[in-house]
Amino acid sequence: MSLAERILQGDIRAAARLMRDIDDGFGSAVEELKTLYPHTGNAYIIGITGPPGAGKSTLVDQVTAAYRSRGKRVGIVAIDPTSPFTGGAILGDRIRMNRHASDEGVFIRSLATRGHLGGLSHSTGDVVNVMDAMGMDVVIIETVGVGQDEIDIVRMAHTTVVVMVPGLGDDIQAIKAGILEIGDLFVVNKADRPDADRTVRELAVMLEMNSYREGAWRPKVLKTEAQKNLGIEEMVNEVEAHREHLFGTGEIRRIIEEKHAKQFLDNLRDRLFAEVYGHIHINGRFRKILDDIVERRRDPYSAVEEIIAEHLGRD
Amino acid sequence: MSLAERILQGDIRAAARLMRDIDDGFGSAVEELKTLYPHTGNAYIIGITGPPGAGKSTLVDQVTAAYRSRGKRVGIVAIDPTSPFTGGAILGDRIRMNRHASDEGVFIRSLATRGHLGGLSHSTGDVVNVMDAMGMDVVIIETVGVGQDEIDIVRMAHTTVVVMVPGLGDDIQAIKAGILEIGDLFVVNKADRPDADRTVRELAVMLEMNSYREGAWRPKVLKTEAQKNLGIEEMVNEVEAHREHLFGTGEIRRIIEEKHAKQFLDNLRDRLFAEVYGHIHINGRFRKILDDIVERRRDPYSAVEEIIAEHLGRD
Numbered sequence: 001m002s003l004a005e006r007i008l009q010g011d012i013r014a015a016a017r018l019m020r021d022i023d024d025g026f027g028s029a030v031e032e033l034k035t036l037y038p039h040t041g042n043a044y045i046i047g048i049t050g051p052p053g054a055g056k057s058t059l060v061d062q063v064t065a066a067y068r069s070r071g072k073r074v075g076i077v078a079i080d081p082t083s084p085f086t087g088g089a090i091l092g093d094r095i096r097m098n099r100h101a102s103d104e105g106v107f108i109r110s111l112a113t114r115g116h117l118g119g120l121s122h123s124t125g126d127v128v129n130v131m132d133a134m135g136m137d138v139v140i141i142e143t144v145g146v147g148q149d150e151i152d153i154v155r156m157a158h159t160t161v162v163v164m165v166p167g168l169g170d171d172i173q174a175i176k177a178g179i180l181e182i183g184d185l186f187v188v189n190k191a192d193r194p195d196a197d198r199t200v201r202e203l204a205v206m207l208e209m210n211s212y213r214e215g216a217w218r219p220k221v222l223k224t225e226a227q228k229n230l231g232i233e234e235m236v237n238e239v240e241a242h243r244e245h246l247f248g249t250g251e252i253r254r255i256i257e258e259k260h261a262k263q264f265l266d267n268l269r270d271r272l273f274a275e276v277y278g279h280i281h282i283n284g285r286f287r288k289i290l291d292d293i294v295e296r297r298r299d300p301y302s303a304v305e306e307i308i309a310e311h312l313g314r315d
Numbered sequence: 316m317s318l319a320e321r322i323l324q325g326d327i328r329a330a331a332r333l334m335r336d337i338d339d340g341f342g343s344a345v346e347e348l349k350t351l352y353p354h355t356g357n358a359y360i361i362g363i364t365g366p367p368g369a370g371k372s373t374l375v376d377q378v379t380a381a382y383r384s385r386g387k388r389v390g391i392v393a394i395d396p397t398s399p400f401t402g403g404a405i406l407g408d409r410i411r412m413n414r415h416a417s418d419e420g421v422f423i424r425s426l427a428t429r430g431h432l433g434g435l436s437h438s439t440g441d442v443v444n445v446m447d448a449m450g451m452d453v454v455i456i457e458t459v460g461v462g463q464d465e466i467d468i469v470r471m472a473h474t475t476v477v478v479m480v481p482g483l484g485d486d487i488q489a490i491k492a493g494i495l496e497i498g499d500l501f502v503v504n505k506a507d508r509p510d511a512d513r514t515v516r517e518l519a520v521m522l523e524m525n526s527y528r529e530g531a532w533r534p535k536v537l538k539t540e541a542q543k544n545l546g547i548e549e550m551v552n553e554v555e556a557h558r559e560h561l562f563g564t565g566e567i568r569r570i571i572e573e574k575h576a577k578q579f580l581d582n583l584r585d586r587l588f589a590e591v592y593g594h595i596h597i598n599g600r601f602r603k604i605l606d607d608i609v610e611r612r613r614d615p616y617s618a619v620e621e622i623i624a625e626h627l628g629r630d
Contacts, residue, residue, distance in 0.1 A: 030616050037614035260608050264615045265592065271619055272591060273584040275627055293575050299352035300579045301345050304586055312590055312626055 004035035007134055012107065015134050019109050022126045033126055036133035043075070043132040044243060047157030049143045049150050049179070054165040055189045058226040060142050064106055065229075066236045067138050073105040075131030075139040077124060079153060080112045107131060122270055124153050125263040151182055156259050158252065159242045161185045161235070164203065166195035180206055183219050184242045187235055191223035217245050276311050319350035322449055327422065330449050334424050337441045348441055351448040358390070358447040359558060362472030364458045364465050364494070369480040370504045373541040375457050379421060380544075381551045382453050388420045390446030390454040392439060394468060395427050422446060437585055439468050440578040466497055471574050473567065474557045476500045476550070479518065481510035495521055498534050499557045502550055506538035532560050591626050 003021075006014035021029040048063075050056055057078070064074045100106040109127055124141065131139045141157055143150040154160045162183035186207070188199050203221045212218055220238055224231035246252040280286040285307070292298040318336075321329035336344040363378075365371055372393070379389045415421040424442055439456065446454045456472055458465040469475045477498035501522070503514050518536045527533055535553055539546035561567040595601040600622070607613040 030620075034614045034616045037616070038611050041611060257605065257609055260615065261605055264605065264608060264618065265588075267615060267619045268591065268622060269584065269588040271623055272587050272627070273580075275623060276583065276587060277580065290572065290576055290579065293579060294572055296353050296356060299349045300575065300582060301349045301352070304579065304582045305345075307583060308586055308590060312587075313628060 002032060002035065004032040004133075007032075007036065007130065008039060010135075012104070012134075015107065015130055016109075018130055019127050022123050022130070023111060025123075029126070033129060036129060040129050040132040043128070043136050043139045044159075045128060045139045045141065045157045046239060047141045047143070047154030047160040048163060049154045049160065049182075050163030050189075051165065052144055054163040055226050056142055056144070056163050059163060059187070059189055059224060059232075060140055061100070062226050062229050062232045063140065063236060064100060066232050068100075068103065068105055070236075072137040073135060074107075075128075075134070075136035076106070076108045077127050077131070077139065077141045078108065078110045079124065079141070079143040079150070080110050107134065107136060122263070122266045125156055125266075128156065151179075152262075154182060155262065158246060158255055158259075159184045159239050161187055161239065163187050163189050164199060165190050166193040166199045180210070184217060185219055185235070185238050186221040187224050187231075188221065189224045189226055191225050191231065192228075196223060215249065217242060217251075276307065279311070280307060317347060317350065319347040319448075322347075322351065322445065323354060325450070327419070327449075330422065330445055331424075333445055334442050337438050337445070338426060340438075344441070348444060351444060355444050355447040358443070358451050358454045359474075360443060360454045360456065360472045361554060362456045362458070362469030362475040363478060364469045364475070364497075365478030365504075366480065367459055369478040370541050371457055371459070371478050374478060374502070374504055374539060374547075375455055376415070377539075377541050377544050377547045378455065378551060379415060381547050383415075383418065383420055385551075387452040388450060389422075390443075390449070390451035391421070391423045392442050392446070392454065392456045393423065393425045394439065394456070394458040394465070395425050422449065422451060437578070437581045440471055440581075443471065466494075467577075469497060470577065473561065473570055473574075474499045474554050476502055476554065478502045478504050479514060480505050481508040481514045495525070499532060500534055500550070500553050501536040502539050502546075503536065504539045504541055506540050506546065507543075511538060530564065532557060532566075591622065594626070595622060 003014045003018045007018060018029060018032050021032075046063075048056055048060055060076060060078075064076065067074050100108070109131075111124060111127060128139050128141065141153060143153050160182050162179050162185070164186060166188060180203075186203050188196055188203070190196070200221050200223060207219055207221070222231060222235055222238060224235055226232070246255065277286070280289075289298070289303045289307075293300045293303065318329045318333045322333060333344060333347050336347075361378075363371055363375055375391060375393075379391065382389050415423070424446075426439060426442060443454050443456065456468060458468050475497050477494050477500070479501060481503060495518075501518050503511055503518070505511070515536050515538060522534055522536070537546060537550055537553060539550055541547070561570060592601070595604075604613070604618045604622075608615050608618065
């Protein structure tokens with residue numbers, strides 16, 4: 001029986017194996033994903049992002065517990081930043097969320113952000129598809145950091161939660177401005193810290209400066225103390241309110257379309273490049289071109305055009 | 316006369332115009348870049364990166380003044396984070412470094428980080444090439460943030476300076492670990508803050524844990540107060556020491572090769588995708604595929620394979 005068939009029958013180990021194959025870039029994984037795809041589209045996807053140190057892991061842990069108590073199955077994809085040099089995950093294989101370890105209704109997978117060829121948002125989407133096909137009701141994507149990569153990843157979600165922390169100060173004004181536009185819900189975690197109310201007010205003021213269409217969703221700012229499990233129910237209720245808004249207004253269709261368009265195009269970009277690069281690498285063209293560019297015997301722009309003309313059969 | 320010819324004759328306005336064309340993705344810019352390319356390879360490229368709020372702009376301003384007083388011409392490429400929604404630069408067109416505004420030996424260009432199609436490291440490399448061909452002795456690339464994008468960009472530099480700020484605490488341990496490996500020189504700016512010495516010690520300890528080859532460059536940790544112009548000469552001297560190390564050991568050849576390989580491949584990836592995407596967008600294929608994927612009439616994986624087989628003429 002194929003991995004995909006075993007996964008559809010509820011085999012957790014087959015799912016873990018397929019996700020490892022995806023992470024390692026095995027070609028066979030694509031065949032399995034094709035089989036799983038018709039069984040996807042049922043999971044609700046929640047993105048949780050925010051700067052390092054905002055306590056996202058603990059928050060995700062508590063949100064998972066809250067969904068479990070509502071009888072939902074929860075998949076978690078945690079994106080680990082990668083060392084740009086060694087290619088390894090920086091946070092390592094965190095032993096996280098031990099209390100869910102023996103719970104068959106929770107499935108956790110860490111993905112390392114690896115260089116270029118992989119295309120992280122691509123493999124994240126694939127792993128989400130596996131969890132979706134496994135029958136997870138909710139899939140949480142957790143990213144560390146607030147760069148373009150993280151924004152790309154959380155935009156695969158139906159509801160995006162931005163986690164802030166009190167007292168970050170004016171220094172992160174730039175980050176705030178970027179992240180204000182992707183959040184459907186803002187959470188100020190570690191709300192027992194002195195500056196919490198000020199941070200809530202600042203965020204609320206910045207959000208009010210947005211102009212909302214009539215009937216558009218207006219993001220709220222909530223306080224949580226994930227360590228003490230405070231504010232979690234309110235946060236989950238607000239996520240559910242956003243979900244109802246999307247389905248009630250039909251806006252969900254646009255979000256799903258954007259998500260699929262992005263995943264398809266990312267995948268196309270990666271695979272196209274991998275094909276052509278593989279070709280010019282093996283036949284020695286790339287080495288020759290690189291030497292010529294370094295020695296300035298030719299320019300890189302016409303070299304790119306030449307390769308494209310050869311492979312796409314047009315100019 | 317073409318823009319490129321005017322640039323080679325020292326026409327600053329032609330250079331500004333070409334950089335705007337690059338930023339806007341005009342196809343004509345590529346022809347100009349081809350003409351300029353044989354005249355590049357003389358500038359020394361310095362990358363300056365670090366978290367928001369570390370005072371990088373002020374530092375770059377002072378370093379520029381220091382190089383000017385040594386008789387060097389300085390180009391600056393400042394990468395602005397972009398709003399993921401509006402596509403506009405978050406920091407806006409900062410009026411920065413006024414004191415260099417009337418100095419013909421300084422050329423400043425801000426680049427906004429725009430979505431996907433553009434490929435920021437690609438256009439950054441093109442702008443650096445223009446500055447190089449203009450005869451700038453030093454080109455400084457300044458990025459805001461410490462994500463994978465920024466790391467990709469500063470890796471185009473010959474010498475990378477990582478700017479830290481005192482008192483960031485344990486929260487950014489993950490960021491530190493990622494960034495330790497890309498720095499040839501570490502600067503703790505705002506060194507008048509109470510925690511400065513502790514931050515210097517922490518960085519030094521983390522660096523000592525690296526294992527260096529015999530004769531390899533060992534990054535130092537320096538303190539600066541850019542606002543008061545303190546420590547800048549020492550910093551520039553250290554950058555120059557690194558440059559001498561690279562040329563003395565011949566290591567510069569490897570760095571230049573990596574830089575060109577990366578730029579060539581980024582460019583190839585972007586152009587390949589743009590060609591194929593343009594094709595399936597115009598002929599309506601993309602719209603049809605997207606509808607089929609959303610309705611789960613077909614899976615995205617075989618759709619990608621089909622498009623690739625059609626365009627690359629193999630399967």
